[in-house]
Amino acid sequence: MEKIEDKNQQQEEEQVVNPWEVSAKEGGKIDYDKLIDKFGCQRLDQSFVDRVQRLTSRPPHVFLRRGVFFAHRDFNDILDAYERGEKFYLYTGRGPSSEALHLGHLIPFMFTKYLQDAFKVPLVIQLTDDEKCMWKNLSVEESQRLARENAKDIIACGFDISKTFIFSDFDYVGGAFYKNMVKVAKCVTYNKVVGIFGFTGEDHIGKVSFPPVQAVPSFPSSFPHLFSGKDNLRCLIPCAIDQDPYFRMTRDVAPRIGYHKPALIESLFFPALQGETGKMSASDPNSAIYVTDSAKDIKLKVNKHAFTGGQESIEKHRQYGANLEVDIPIKYLNFFLEDDAELEHIKKEYGAGRMLTGEVKKRLTEVLTELVERHRRARAAVTDVMVDAFMAVRPLPNMFD
Amino acid sequence: MGYSKDQLLARLKELQIEFSQYEHPVVLTVEAQAKYVGNMVGVLSKNLFLKDKKHRYYVVSALADTKVDLKVLSQRLGLGKGGLRMAPEEALGEILQVPLGCVTPFAVVNESARHVSLLLDQGFKSQECCIFHPLSNDMSISLNAQGLDTFLKSIGRNPSYIDLEANPPIGKDQPPDLAAFVPSDSPVLSDLPEKAPSAQDSTGKSVGAATNSAAVTAKAVKPSGNAQNVKEKPVDSVRPSIPAADAGKFVEELLDRASALLISEDSIKQHGGQLGAEVANNIKKCLREDIKNLATIFKNTAYTEGFYAGTRYQPKRL
Numbered sequence: 074m075e076k077i078e079d080k081n082q083q084q085e086e087e088q089v090v091n092p093w094e095v096s097a098k099e100g101g102k103i104d105y106d107k108l109i110d111k112f113g114c115q116r117l118d119q120s121f122v123d124r125v126q127r128l129t130s131r132p133p134h135v136f137l138r139r140g141v142f143f144a145h146r147d148f149n150d151i152l153d154a155y156e157r158g159e160k161f162y163l164y165t166g167r168g169p170s171s172e173a174l175h176l177g178h179l180i181p182f183m184f185t186k187y188l189q190d191a192f193k194v195p196l197v198i199q200l201t202d203d204e205k206c207m208w209k210n211l212s213v214e215e216s217q218r219l220a221r222e223n224a225k226d227i228i229a230c231g232f233d234i235s236k237t238f239i240f241s242d243f244d245y246v247g248g249a250f251y252k253n254m255v256k257v258a259k260c261v262t263y264n265k266v267v268g269i270f271g272f273t274g275e276d277h278i279g280k281v282s283f284p285p286v287q288a289v290p291s292f293p294s295s296f297p298h299l300f301s302g303k304d305n306l307r308c309l310i311p312c313a314i315d316q317d318p319y320f321r322m323t324r325d326v327a328p329r330i331g332y333h334k335p336a337l338i339e340s341l342f343f344p345a346l347q348g349e350t351g352k353m354s355a356s357d358p359n360s361a362i363y364v365t366d367s368a369k370d371i372k373l374k375v376n377k378h379a380f381t382g383g384q385e386s387i388e389k390h391r392q393y394g395a396n397l398e399v400d401i402p403i404k405y406l407n408f409f410l411e412d413d414a415e416l417e418h419i420k421k422e423y424g425a426g427r428m429l430t431g432e433v434k435k436r437l438t439e440v441l442t443e444l445v446e447r448h449r450r451a452r453a454a455v456t457d458v459m460v461d462a463f464m465a466v467r468p469l470p471n472m473f474d
Numbered sequence: 475m476g477y478s479k480d481q482l483l484a485r486l487k488e489l490q491i492e493f494s495q496y497e498h499p500v501v502l503t504v505e506a507q508a509k510y511v512g513n514m515v516g517v518l519s520k521n522l523f524l525k526d527k528k529h530r531y532y533v534v535s536a537l538a539d540t541k542v543d544l545k546v547l548s549q550r551l552g553l554g555k556g557g558l559r560m561a562p563e564e565a566l567g568e569i570l571q572v573p574l575g576c577v578t579p580f581a582v583v584n585e586s587a588r589h590v591s592l593l594l595d596q597g598f599k600s601q602e603c604c605i606f607h608p609l610s611n612d613m614s615i616s617l618n619a620q621g622l623d624t625f626l627k628s629i630g631r632n633p634s635y636i637d638l639e640a641n642p643p644i645g646k647d648q649p650p651d652l653a654a655f656v657p658s659d660s661p662v663l664s665d666l667p668e669k670a671p672s673a674q675d676s677t678g679k680s681v682g683a684a685t686n687s688a689a690v691t692a693k694a695v696k697p698s699g700n701a702q703n704v705k706e707k708p709v710d711s712v713r714p715s716i717p718a719a720d721a722g723k724f725v726e727e728l729l730d731r732a733s734a735l736l737i738s739e740d741s742i743k744q745h746g747g748q749l750g751a752e753v754a755n756n757i758k759k760c761l762r763e764d765i766k767n768l769a770t771i772f773k774n775t776a777y778t779e780g781f782y783a784g785t786r787y788q789p790k791r792l
Binding site: 190228231232233234235447451454456458459461462465467 | 764766767770771773774775777778781782
């Protein structure tokens with residue numbers, strides 16, 4: 074049985090995690106165990122990682138190996154079906170609220186690209202320009218423009234155009250998509266949506282009626298040009314765990330309208346440079362590494378703003394070692410350093426005090442610079458026509474190849 | 475497609491350059507030409523198509539009587555004593571796009587001859603008219619140096635005349651006086667026939683051999699690659715870099731990265747005899763993601779071009 078959030082319960086809890094706000098309890102960090110418990114999803118344990126490796130015949134993605142994607146709903150069903158020869162499709166998205174994308178934004182896309190390549194399945198990407206227009210009070214034109222700009226960075230993550238459909242709500246809502254939206258809306262009472270998302274009497278009706286928009290891409294019939302005749306196709310949604318409420322609602326509604334429940338695979342929050350008290354914020358440039366940062370910027374940010382677990386003096390550091398629990402460079406390396414052996418070595422040496430913070434920061438700067446550089450090169454190759462092509466309502470005949 | 479004789483003549487008329495023309499049977503040498511154009515006003519020219527060791531090309535156009543010493547010229551260009559030789563026949567067709575025996579200063583009108591350096595005999599200036607082939611050996615045209623200048627300027631060339639018979643001392647304290655005539659951009663065309671076989675070889679051979687040919691290819695390519703990159707950088711922000719859809723450049727980029735990674739001083743020092751095995755490992759580990767990303771960009775760009783063409787496609791008329 075899944076727990077549906079109750080508004081009162083939310084107010085008593087210490088940490089707040091929902092699509093619009095993520096904050097840990099006073100001075101602490103996010104307690105993911107509590108979150109899994111509260112939300113009612115499952116831990117992704119090593120057996121899943123091994124199974125994925127077996128099924129896809131390739132090494133599992135670094136995010137799986139390091140527990141970045143750590144929770145799921147019904148991922149085992151997806152894998153069972155896959156083993157029987159039944160494919161699925163991927164669904165992920167972005168709320169285009171700003172032009173500046175940081176590494177935290179890229180994480181679900183990097184993982185989704187891996188899933189697309191490993192399982193050879195199609196992908197739909199939703200750009201919720203309408204949501205940002207409503208929540209951030211942007212003009213319609215501005216939110217559409219941001220959607221297209223963000224699409225370029227998303228494409229730069231390396232998605233295969235012959236298997237990927239990107240759409241913006243303002244462009245695509247209508248037809249079969251809208252029919253599903255109405256079906257979903259009919260199944261969710263006003264009280265329930267207030268309970269899940271915390272709407273008040275002061276919130277405008279746009280907000281209240283938005284959730285079905287994010288729910289229906291989970292149903293293949295929303296995309297007749299792609300999945301016509303494949304009503305049984307399952308959906309897997311890689312996302313950050315703060316998006317869980319949308320899909321709890323969707324999973325509750327799905328069986329009532331005759332659809333499969335979408336499966337989820339959820340990630341941790343990428344910590345801000347200054348420390349693990351919340352997620353990166355696009356409005357504070359020093360809290361994050363942006364995809365437009367130069368090598369110099371990255372070096373400066375890592376050196377000046379990264380919160381470390383190193384001791385105050387070299388002598389103390391050699392004696393006690395670093396506090397790996399709070400050290401941001403180590404956490405970042407955990408996300409982005411591919412080589413397991415090297416990471417282990419660094420953790421061991423740093424934790425024992427034999428390696429200094431400066432060295433760890435240097436290695437991190439290298440890794441991040443390479444990542445950002447590669448992204449920038451890919452981004453430079455994305456043209457407006459390419460965005461049009463990704464967003465064109467067209468069949469994808471080779472989407473399972 | 476190369477510029478044709480008729481196009482050239484039309485252009486000269488457009489530019490209001492005075493010239494006279496004379497048709498005759500095809501001639502391959504100045505002596506043969508002399509037999510037919512003896513009645514023309516003007517002095518015959520001799521034209522040499524030369525190449526240096528770094529595959530740079532030169533057209534030397536001089537009065538028929540001017541003595542041109544290739545050894546001296548080579549030194550004056552800063553190419554050393556034996557740096558200049560006659561260009562191979564294929565280059566004539568590929569770069570100048572004229573037939574054998576038809577080298578002429580007018581050939582630089584072709585895009586393929588963009589990087590060819592043009593050296594003109596100052597002797598032309600003191601003559602009333604000089605005779606050249608207008609891109610074809612079955613005709614000769616006579617015009618004066620000013621007319622030639624006007625034409626060259628119209629195609630963006632700066633005509634400069636030099637004393638081809640001069641033999642200044644070249645040494646440590648006397649730099650080559652014609653060094654400015656050496657083309658600065660490495661030409662791309664001449665490298666192509668050499669590049670293609672290496673690229674094909676490297677897929678078939680074992681890893682060790684592959685890296686050698688890759689290294690050789692990369693070295694040959696690198697200068698032009700860098701020159702192109704430098705040119706493209708300011709444009710990058712406005713347009714996407716062109717290699718995205720060009721299969722040749724795409725493969726060169728891959729080979730560049732592969733060899734840069736493998737044939738570095740560090741890797742040779744580090745691994746010595748084990749280099750072969752290390753090379754294989756490195757290719758797989760470090761390059762796999764990089765190359766996959768490049769391949770995806772390539773695929774997406776190709777698809778996009780098809781998509782664009784599809785939106786503007788005109789269905790067959792029945």
